[in-house]
Amino acid sequence: MSRPSQLELVNWCKGESIDLKHALLLYGVPEGVSRDEIEETAGTIKALGKVVVKGKIDEYFCYKCGENGHIATRCTAPENPQKVIRKLI
């Protein structure tokens, strides 16, 4: 996927109830890398302290059409409330 925008990070943090001041976006992480492996790698950067992977932004989905990988403000697809509700419950 392309580089996520700052807006996507901000919205994602809101959705996950994470303080943006304590959030760091890692992108370009290859598919199939586990959270443990990401935490272990990021943890080698001592300045970061303890690193906890809270989720992947490509698991994030659009609240308008229900598709993964983009957010509603960037959505060009038609609204699909049924799909959004299925993902929320």
Ligand SMILES: [Zn+2]
């Ligand atoms: Zn969409």
